[in-house]
Amino acid sequence: MTIVNYDPRLVKTKNPYPKGPNDWKRFFSFNTDAKVIGIQYIVTALFFLLIGGLLGMLIRGELITPPSDLFDPTVYNGLYTMHGTIMLFLFLFPILSGLTNLLVPPMIGAPDMAFPKLNALAFWLVPVFSIILLLSFFVPGGPASSGWWSYPPISIQNPLGKVLNGEMLWIIAISLSGISSIIGAVNFVTTIIRMRAPGMGFFKMPIFIWTVLAAQLLQLLGLPALTGGAIMLFFDLTFGTSFFRVEGGGDPVLFQHFFWFYSHPAVYVMVLPVFGIFSELFPVYSRKPLFGYKFVAVASFGITILSLVVWVHHMFYTGTPMWMRNLFMFTTMLIAVPTGVKVFAWIATLWGGNIRLSTPMLFCLGGLFNFIFGGITGVMLATVPVDIHVGNTYFVVAHFHYIIFNTIAFGIFAAIYHWFPKFTGKMFYEGLGKVHFALTFIGATLNWLPLHWAGLLGMPRRVASYDPEFAIWNVLASIGAFILGVASIPFILNMVSSWVRGKSAPPNPWKAIGLEWLLPSPPPHENFEEDIPTVLNEPYCYGLDKPFVEDEQFYIEKSLKKI
Amino acid sequence: MTTKIKRLKKKKFSNTFIIIFAVVLNIVISLLMGHWSYSWLPIQASEAAHYVDNLFAFETSIGTFIFLGCTGTMAWILVFNRAPKYDESNGEPLEGNLKLEIIWTIVPLILVLAISTYSTRVNYKLENLGSKIKYDFGAEVPFVEEKKVFDYGPIDVISRQWNWEFVYPNGIRSSELHLPINKRSNFRLITEDVIHSFYVPAFRLKQDIIPGSVITYSLTPTKEGVFRLRDAMFSGAYFSQNQTNVIVESENVFNKWIKETVKKEPQNGLNPAGRLYEKRLKNGNRGWATVKPAPDPKVNEVGSEVRTHDS
Numbered sequence: 001m002t003i004v005n006y007d008p009r010l011v012k013t014k015n016p017y018p019k020g021p022n023d024w025k026r027f028f029s030f031n032t033d034a035k036v037i038g039i040q041y042i043v044t045a046l047f048f049l050l051i052g053g054l055l056g057m058l059i060r061g062e063l064i065t066p067p068s069d070l071f072d073p074t075v076y077n078g079l080y081t082m083h084g085t086i087m088l089f090l091f092l093f094p095i096l097s098g099l100t101n102l103l104v105p106p107m108i109g110a111p112d113m114a115f116p117k118l119n120a121l122a123f124w125l126v127p128v129f130s131i132i133l134l135l136s137f138f139v140p141g142g143p144a145s146s147g148w149w150s151y152p153p154i155s156i157q158n159p160l161g162k163v164l165n166g167e168m169l170w171i172i173a174i175s176l177s178g179i180s181s182i183i184g185a186v187n188f189v190t191t192i193i194r195m196r197a198p199g200m201g202f203f204k205m206p207i208f209i210w211t212v213l214a215a216q217l218l219q220l221l222g223l224p225a226l227t228g229g230a231i232m233l234f235f236d237l238t239f240g241t242s243f244f245r246v247e248g249g250g251d252p253v254l255f256q257h258f259f260w261f262y263s264h265p266a267v268y269v270m271v272l273p274v275f276g277i278f279s280e281l282f283p284v285y286s287r288k289p290l291f292g293y294k295f296v297a298v299a300s301f302g303i304t305i306l307s308l309v310v311w312v313h314h315m316f317y318t319g320t321p322m323w324m325r326n327l328f329m330f331t332t333m334l335i336a337v338p339t340g341v342k343v344f345a346w347i348a349t350l351w352g353g354n355i356r357l358s359t360p361m362l363f364c365l366g367g368l369f370n371f372i373f374g375g376i377t378g379v380m381l382a383t384v385p386v387d388i389h390v391g392n393t394y395f396v397v398a399h400f401h402y403i404i405f406n407t408i409a410f411g412i413f414a415a416i417y418h419w420f421p422k423f424t425g426k427m428f429y430e431g432l433g434k435v436h437f438a439l440t441f442i443g444a445t446l447n448w449l450p451l452h453w454a455g456l457l458g459m460p461r462r463v464a465s466y467d468p469e470f471a472i473w474n475v476l477a478s479i480g481a482f483i484l485g486v487a488s489i490p491f492i493l494n495m496v497s498s499w500v501r502g503k504s505a506p507p508n509p510w511k512a513i514g515l516e517w518l519l520p521s522p523p524p525h526e527n528f529e530e531d532i533p534t535v536l537n538e539p540y541c542y543g544l545d546k547p548f549v550e551d552e553q554f555y556i557e558k559s560l561k562k563i
Numbered sequence: 564m565t566t567k568i569k570r571l572k573k574k575k576f577s578n579t580f581i582i583i584f585a586v587v588l589n590i591v592i593s594l595l596m597g598h599w600s601y602s603w604l605p606i607q608a609s610e611a612a613h614y615v616d617n618l619f620a621f622e623t624s625i626g627t628f629i630f631l632g633c634t635g636t637m638a639w640i641l642v643f644n645r646a647p648k649y650d651e652s653n654g655e656p657l658e659g660n661l662k663l664e665i666i667w668t669i670v671p672l673i674l675v676l677a678i679s680t681y682s683t684r685v686n687y688k689l690e691n692l693g694s695k696i697k698y699d700f701g702a703e704v705p706f707v708e709e710k711k712v713f714d715y716g717p718i719d720v721i722s723r724q725w726n727w728e729f730v731y732p733n734g735i736r737s738s739e740l741h742l743p744i745n746k747r748s749n750f751r752l753i754t755e756d757v758i759h760s761f762y763v764p765a766f767r768l769k770q771d772i773i774p775g776s777v778i779t780y781s782l783t784p785t786k787e788g789v790f791r792l793r794d795a796m797f798s799g800a801y802f803s804q805n806q807t808n809v810i811v812e813s814e815n816v817f818n819k820w821i822k823e824t825v826k827k828e829p830q831n832g833l834n835p836a837g838r839l840y841e842k843r844l845k846n847g848n849r850g851w852a853t854v855k856p857a858p859d860p861k862v863n864e865v866g867s868e869v870r871t872h873d874s
Binding site for chain 1 (some may be wrong): 660
């Protein structure tokens, strides 16, 4: 066996950049350091959050009045399609990959990811497909405008008949995004299974690692279906094949199966790491052990397995036979059980704690509050007769924004604030963080709570104009959306100014337990270098007098650079 | 010593009292919310509506109970368990409680079993969906024998980018859907291009219409009035214009309408998308690409674009 010797310069560098000093240029290079890649992902994704948010505000601008008066309806359709696509594939997936890259190696005591070059490749695909997607705004006929589902036949109608069209670029971008995610998933799963610190058995892993493992396995199981479906759609669109084309004997409903077989689990791919973030942060800010660690850990896999058998609930009214509807209603509702286990465990973790309402904790509490609400409307939507009424209306739009923004994005913001000092070495400004939280919570609630009623009254989703009786709910929603836009200002201000000139962060500002908190802030390139700690317990033993790692004092002093 | 035990007992008693009070209050609010939830929904105009609304009210009550139970506990914690400034000590180190964890696994399981059993029953009661038969797209729509019982029909529901047309058994064509009250009407749902969805909020019913398939569907309207029929599956540029009215009439009025409409000559029916597209062409065809709207349908009953609807 060959022994790899580290370049001594590399071990001594203050910042995680193997070939140079504290250099901002590393963020623009094909860097293989997971911590650099993590930040690359996060910053890119936040940029696209701004673009997607801008499109969202344009949508709400059109919908503030009943008639279609701001844009031509074709433009509206393109804008909402791109809003959804950008938010999912250019914001949420990349930012979660970013957090996973930052957190997985330090949390399990690994020096880096298992396949660093593959990791960099997965990231650099993001700007490639992002540019392809954005370029579609400038091709003749405009961007894809058949919704992020891209259901045929509408998606393969190609009105101008040109080979190069927005829909084609959309499919290419989505397929590349799928390839990037599959590469990432291979890397994450391998790293978690093979590179944990000594002593870290599965039931001593942080919950975030559990949820990442569950989510990334789900990527590997589900994504091939979507990517395959997308390639068939590409053939139908470009080469005139008939996988889904009715004129040639194809079946458009088949695409819906391919699409939802992945795209429903995709929601769990996004929400599971956020459940991990909740499980990490609640113990820290309530100074208590995570309630029922093992139940919470296993529940993640319960969600993974169930989420593979629920996709037909998106197709209750496509002509699906009765037995199938009843079966998928039942499997969908079953997901409420492992999810409930998690929610109750978090509340029990808070119970009797010593709660500190710092910015990350506020985002976690807000996210949990919204998630309970979104989960309940989710069970309503799983109920076949109710879904037949409210499916494809604004009730669904409101429900999934409650999950995807009001829960997932809240969890992401919590994570960004919580781990900001660790990976930048700087403290953020608490006051601005709280302003950001207040504006986000008010804006998000005002934006999506009223839309539930528009949906109950029968306002279909994806409309550019609507009957006047829905106006009141839409005016409220639009005001909320604009408040959300304003909320980005304190956030950007906070992140940029703190990183540039914030106070230096100590290794463990929150007095948290976890391997990453035993490292200096920011951690050196190879994290623990030669001294990988031996883990004795799961990282939630607040007030339990159980040691976390062997020789903890050594690592604390090392992180403070006393050794 | 005895006073301490007494005080503890007293504390325990007051805690139990608070919990009972909170649970009772939660139950009352949840029942009220369930009752209130009927007002969030449109007029009940079909036999499906009250089943759907009852189910929704039932879920609203359960949902409110769970939501307030969880968030009420969170609020309690935020009020009483806040750490004082500079206090960085730990809370009670509770690692878990097996009994509690089993309870909160089993109870939701029973709840979702109950809800899905209840709604499965509703599904079997309604049975709106008939059969779905594939045919050669573009060829003539085949005749499908409906095995389920119905009183009137079949009415062909033809959906297009972006207008609706209804063909009655005696051959008359209409841009609006006239239906007799309290009769189970049967439809053949047909699309000439992409997927559309037959959605009448007041009926609480929705069915996608799939190209290359003919789907049979039955429903019973139970209230006279004018109700919106909205395409609920995104169908392209003028999707939001793809709406028309369902007019539910007493049997006499309906029969009279059939008799009078037979005599009317076919003329151009409702096609708001066509008008908007003409306007777009006149303004220089700006905007992103779209397929051309289908031509105006030739119908005996034109209907009205400005008719006020009840829901």
